[in-house]
Amino acid sequence: MKYYIKDSTVGKIIEKDNVLELVTYLEEVCQRHFKKSRKSYMDDMISLGYGYDDVNGMYFTERMSEIFDIGVKRNDSVYYRTNIHEHARNLHYKEEMGD
Numbered sequence: 001m002k003y004y005i006k007d008s009t010v011g012k013i014i015e016k017d018n019v020l021e022l023v024t025y026l027e028e029v030c031q032r033h034f035k036k037s038r039k040s041y042m043d044d045m046i047s048l049g050y051g052y053d054d055v056n057g058m059y060f061t062e063r064m065s066e067i068f069d070i071g072v073k074r075n076d077s078v079y080y081r082t083n084i085h086e087h088a089r090n091l092h093y094k095e096e097m098g099d
Contacts, residue, residue, distance in 0.1 A: 001091075003084050006069035009033050015073055019088045023057035026064050033067070058085045 002015040003022045009032040016022040027038045034041055038060060045063060046052055052059060061070065061084060071081040 001075060002073045004069075004071060004073045004079055005029065006079075008068065013079070019056075019061075019084050022070070022084060023061060026057070026061060026068075026070075029068065030060075030064065056085065061085060 002017060003019060004013055004015045005022060005025065007014050007029055009029055014025060016025060030036060030038050030041050036044070038057075041063075042052070042060060045059075050063070064070065065081075065083070069079075069081055070084060071079060072084065072087055073079050
């Protein structure tokens with residue numbers, strides 16, 4: 001299973017193997033779309049009262065998912081828009097605890 005973003009700034013669907021890689025790519029998308037770094041973008045969100053960013057980029061990803069289609073590409077090659085951080089957490093617990 002892969003994580004994806006439909007990146008309208010380059011007109012492609014970008015797939016990554018894990019959440020951290022996708023969050024890192026989102027920083028590039030933020031730079032292209034908003035002409036701002038992730039830190040600058042999140043500082044603006046904080047000043048508007050939207051909260052804060054955390055180390056794993058959960059809030060950053062949530063804000064970016066309002067603009068870009070972000071989710072999971074399943075093994076059947078179907079794209080599902082979802083919260084990738086929750087998906088990764090649930091997958092981790094499923095593997096740890098068994099199904």
